[in-house]
Amino acid sequence: MHRDELGDLAAFLAVADERSFTRAAAKLGTSQSALSHTLRRLEERLGIRLLTRTTRSVSPTDAGEQLIAGLRPALEEIDARIASLSALREKPAGSIRINTSWHAAETILWPAIERLLPDYPDIRFELTQDQALTDIVAGRFDAGVRLGERVEKDMIAVRIGPDLRMAVVGAPSYLEAHGRPTTPHDLTRHACINLRLETQGGLYAWEFERDGRELNVRVDGPLVFNAVPLIMKAALAGFGLAFVIEAQAEDEIAEGRLVRVLEDWCPPFAGYHLYYPSRRQLSPAFTVLVNALRYRS
Template sequence: MRRDELGDLAVFLTVAEELSFTRAAAKLGTSQSALSYTVRRLEERLGVRLLTRTTRSVMPTAAGERLLRTLGPAFEDIDAELAALSALRDKPAGAIRITAGEYAATSILWPALDRLLPHYPDIKVEIEVDYGLTDIVAERFDAGVRLGEQVAKDMIAVPIGPEMRMAAAAAPSYFATRPPPRTPQDLTAHSCINLRLPTYGGLYAWEFEKDGRELRVRVEGQLAFNTVGLIVGAAVAGFGIACLLEVDMAAELRAGRLVRVLDDWCPPFPGYHLYYPSRRQPTPALALLVEALRYRG
């Protein structure tokens, strides 16, 4: 294989993964026309069509799918070996891409990075805030941060925060005209503020547990939001009961702007974990960050 062919294969891999010349060009910092020329040159050299192009989409052909399955793991191994070379440096170096929710990014990741990065100027970190359950392998992230129960079983997961709890709460003004719920089933008689989930667009079914008994309740109300801040604001304004992570409402609960209910139905569960693929050896830079984030109680 000539050296220029390796570069052509890398271009094909990016276009095939992105399913778009536009997104691939942005990712590689070049033009769409340059990528199109490179892919055509590769197809002519191999004598097979690798991509099916229309005005709206790009899809791998059968030959392209086969090549994609081969190239993906091979280039991941190359990236891992190149990153591992930083272990030979005096200090770890390299880029780390992490996906996390906003609370974890601002309250856990950033404080650790603020302490760590000044001592390691050759480490670069990119954090993408995402409320969905991103496939970190498909999206080529080095690691992700999610609640422990959301981490896939084939991942290495490292706890980076304490156990957490859910909290159901409403403003004192809301309970001034109606009795608070005593069981999750009582919520059907209340106005509740729904959370629209980012992954599939459905409404979050409120989850409760007591004495080993688990309940999921579909609630109704005037309002639904896909952001935590708006839900908290609506609850404080008296529009109904909200059910969120306890940390999301901690300030309002302490100040008395929200009153908690169903506390005995909200047991603790595993908190935030940083996770990465078990078959991939973490780079020295990622290993350093893992140790800086590891929760030790």
């Protein structure tokens, strides 16, 4: 293989993943025009079109999809081999990219990274926060963080936090004006602050359980957000009831700014797990992070 070809193939995979020359160029640290020239050169050399380009999007052709299927595992193996070389260094080094939720990043990942950085200055951490169930392999992340019940079966999962609980909360002013729900069914008569799911684009159905009975409730209200901090602000302002992880509202509950209801319908569930592909060869840097995050009750 010519020495330029490997870089061209990596550039093609970046464009295919991002579905955009602009985003791929930013990711690779190059210009859009240079990246476009690289892809045209690759297609000319192979004698086949790999990408379908429109004014709004870029997508792989059938030939491009076939190339991706064989290319991605090969490049992942190269990345793993390069990362393993850091074992020869005095201290682990390399980059670690993690896809995570805002809450897990704030409460678990950042505290661990903050402790590690002084002792491991050659490790670079990149956290991408989103609420979607992102495909970490397609996104070329080293790992992701999800609740234990949502981790795919073909992944290795490491518990990094305690069990969690959900909480229905409202401002005292709201509950004084509208009363307290006593069962999940009562929520249909209340103003509720909805969460928009990034993956399916639908609204999250509030999930409850008591005595082995599971119940999902589709709530309604004047506000919809895709970020929990905004949901909390709206609840504190008295615009409706919110459904959040208990830990996200514990200070406000303790201070009386929010009141919890339906507590007996919110049992504990599996907390956050770090997950990564089972075929992944762990680099020394990644091992350091896993050991720092591993939950010890």
